[in-house]
Amino acid sequence: MSTTSYAGNRERIVGIAAELFARNGYHGTGVAELSKAAGLGRGALYHYIGSKETLLYEISKTQVDRMNAHAETLLGSGLETEDLLRGMAKGLLRNIAEHRSEWAVFFREYTALTGENRDRVVAARERYEGYWRQALDRGVADGVLRPVPRLLVKGILGMLNYTYLWFEPDGEVGTDELADAFLDALLDGIRQG
Amino acid sequence: MSTTSYAGNRERIVGIAAELFARNGYHGTGVAELSKAAGLGRGALYHYIGSKETLLYEISKTQVDRMNAHAETLLGSGLETEDLLRGMAKGLLRNIAEHRSEWAVFFREYTALTGENRDRVVAARERYEGYWRQALDRGVADGVLRPVPRLLVKGILGMLNYTYLWFEPDGEVGTDELADAFLDALLDGIRQG
DNA sequence: TTGGCCGTGGACTGATCGGTACAAGGAGGC
DNA sequence: GCCTCCTTGTACCGATCAGTCCACGGCCAA
Numbered sequence: 001m002s003t004t005s006y007a008g009n010r011e012r013i014v015g016i017a018a019e020l021f022a023r024n025g026y027h028g029t030g031v032a033e034l035s036k037a038a039g040l041g042r043g044a045l046y047h048y049i050g051s052k053e054t055l056l057y058e059i060s061k062t063q064v065d066r067m068n069a070h071a072e073t074l075l076g077s078g079l080e081t082e083d084l085l086r087g088m089a090k091g092l093l094r095n096i097a098e099h100r101s102e103w104a105v106f107f108r109e110y111t112a113l114t115g116e117n118r119d120r121v122v123a124a125r126e127r128y129e130g131y132w133r134q135a136l137d138r139g140v141a142d143g144v145l146r147p148v149p150r151l152l153v154k155g156i157l158g159m160l161n162y163t164y165l166w167f168e169p170d171g172e173v174g175t176d177e178l179a180d181a182f183l184d185a186l187l188d189g190i191r192q193g
Numbered sequence: 194m195s196t197t198s199y200a201g202n203r204e205r206i207v208g209i210a211a212e213l214f215a216r217n218g219y220h221g222t223g224v225a226e227l228s229k230a231a232g233l234g235r236g237a238l239y240h241y242i243g244s245k246e247t248l249l250y251e252i253s254k255t256q257v258d259r260m261n262a263h264a265e266t267l268l269g270s271g272l273e274t275e276d277l278l279r280g281m282a283k284g285l286l287r288n289i290a291e292h293r294s295e296w297a298v299f300f301r302e303y304t305a306l307t308g309e310n311r312d313r314v315v316a317a318r319e320r321y322e323g324y325w326r327q328a329l330d331r332g333v334a335d336g337v338l339r340p341v342p343r344l345l346v347k348g349i350l351g352m353l354n355y356t357y358l359w360f361e362p363d364g365e366v367g368t369d370e371l372a373d374a375f376l377d378a379l380l381d382g383i384r385q386g
Numbered sequence: 387t388t389g390g391c392c393g394t395g396g397a398c399t400g401a402t403c404g405g406t407a408c409a410a411g412g413a414g415g416c
Numbered sequence: 417g418c419c420t421c422c423t424t425g426t427a428c429c430g431a432t433c434a435g436t437c438c439a440c441g442g443c444c445a446a
Binding site: 023024025026027028107108109111112136143144145146148149151152154155156157158159160161162163166173178181182185186187188189190191192193 | 216217218219220221300301302304305329336337338339341342344345347348349350351352353354355356359366371374375378379380381382383384385386
């Protein structure tokens with residue numbers, strides 16, 4: 001069966017690792033714990049993973065790569081500014097909600113990466129920020145947005161990223177709804193009248 | 194001299210621990226590393242700290258307590274809504290900028306706390322969120338703000354908290370300026386016209 | 387000078403760390 | 417039946433983990 005194929009097992013292990021790293025931290029999770037959760041001996045586990053750090057790298061990189069691809073698609077699709085911003089926000093929140101453990105690991109534990117692994121994840125993260133900056137710049141150029149301080153990009157991303165900590169996937173507010181609520185506030189403000 | 198008093202040494206060690214925990218993670222920092230950085234043997238180190246977790250607890254709790262005290266003062270001072278919000282934001286950003294390591298530890302590593310230590314830190318964090326909710330509710334009651342989804346509080350805090358990751362204390366933008374820029378966007382929106 | 391005590395370093399504990407080596411198990415092709 | 421190769425568990429590596437214990441040193445009071 002496919003779930004016991006090499007690739008399938010690998011994927012399964014990455015998922016388990018994401019949950020454990022999210023719960024107990026990267027350094028706080030031992031390979032023994034990992035292999036037990038995967039139902040494998042330590043030797044068998046290492047048959048699938050190159051190293052513990054590889055797991056961390058893959059967990060982090062996969063998600064941010066996905067968001068970069070999503071942002072590229074939207075930026076290339078000729079959407080009008082407001083729809084572009086709302087679309088990017090929805091894509092991010094949806095992904096975070098679907099992969100909360102992975103994002104928790106990404107945000108909390110990327111500093112545990114070393115050398116090239118770390119560089120690549122940081123670079124990918126910066127690329128994503130650049131896409132948001134592009135979207136805002138385009139809105140300013142179009143006259144849809146007023147000129148806005150560059151650092152606001154960080155604020156917006158903070159607002160969105162932080163959801164990994166508290167969003168409840170089965171709560172009464174869905175990701176699209178939440179993204180719209182955030183963008184309503186951001187576009188038109190919360191001041192009365 | 195006072196810097197070599199028991200209390201002084203203790204404080205010094207907490208500060209060093211904050212830096213190391215911020216850089217290498219709580220579980221990623223050994224007591225050996227800690228004692229070396231403090232210029233003490235392991236025995237001497239334990240003369241000052243109860244345990245490694247105590248350090249983590251103190252680093253985290255101190256800062257959030259300080260912010261709670263600050264928020265309580267402002268909420269009790271009869272400030273008008275806009276000034277209240279701007280004041281709370283400035284207080285938070287100032288504190289984050291001044292204690293970046295501590296806040297990094299607080300945000301990333303609080304999950305490493307156990308038992309009561311964790312409960313207390315989580316409770317303090319929730320209390321702080323409650324103060325922001327109060328401030329917004331007051332603004333809505335006054336008619337200064339339009340009714341706003343409850344979850345926006347999380348968004349605002351995300352925007353502000355996230356600064357621990359990127360704010361440059363010696364950069365060209367100061368904390369007050371940044372807080373105002375965030376609140377400008379939040380109060381009046383970034384849409385043109 | 388003596389006595390007490392705080393501060394200190396380092397040896398030591400048992401457990402766990404990430405990772406490797408290797409031989410046995412098991413299924414499929416011939 | 418035999419051979420091969422993927423998968424597996426276990427034993428083992430040196431290093432490090434958090435924390436304890438204790439004896440020595442230096443300082444101060446009497």
